[in-house]
Amino acid sequence: EDQVTQSPEALRLQEGESSSLNCSYTVSGLRGLFWYRQDPGKGPEFLFTLYSAGEEKEKERLKATLTKKESFLHITAPKPEDSATYLCAVHGGGSNYKLTFGKGTLLTVNP
């Protein structure tokens, strides 16, 4: 069974203070790793898909990286509007469609 563990559960940063969120996974044959952002009262918003170890993707202040066991979401010089819950999900080789989600990291960026 695919498993995803995200850490920390919650992270509080000052504006401009860079940091990283972790997503550790156990999966039989990774087909894709996804990062989503979820704001309060809204549905998860797709950010990135990573397919293989060594791959990196960037979007504004966010950069996602992937190894064979974990993924990191690096946040550079965050702003208050980056505050949200960040969810990680994996698509394993055992299914053609199922995503297994982690519980998320609640990020708060104070001005």
Place this chain on the structure above:
Amino acid sequence: DAGVIQSPRHEVTEMGQEVTLRCKPISGHNSLFWYRQTMMRGLELLIYFNNNVPIDDSGMPEDRFSAKMPNASFSTLKIQPSEPRDSAVYFCASSLARGIYEQYFGPGTRLTVT
């Protein structure tokens, strides 16, 4: 594109009543997913449709839950009878195809059963 549309956004009902949640996927997407999100369990897949056909309903908690997709642009999730433990946020998501294509989520329906 308007994205995935869900209705109602909020639903408050009494135990034992029937609840119907609605979803319109993104046009052109042929895969549709219903999820439930709670603090304790996070996001859980309830049922998956491909080309309007239910492929996997193993996540449906019990027979009180049922889902239909009569056409490519509409799906319903029904709970009958509802119970307080069904209180959660229910999301609908769609994607281009099964496989490694990303899923796009709707805004969710917050269900409260008293």
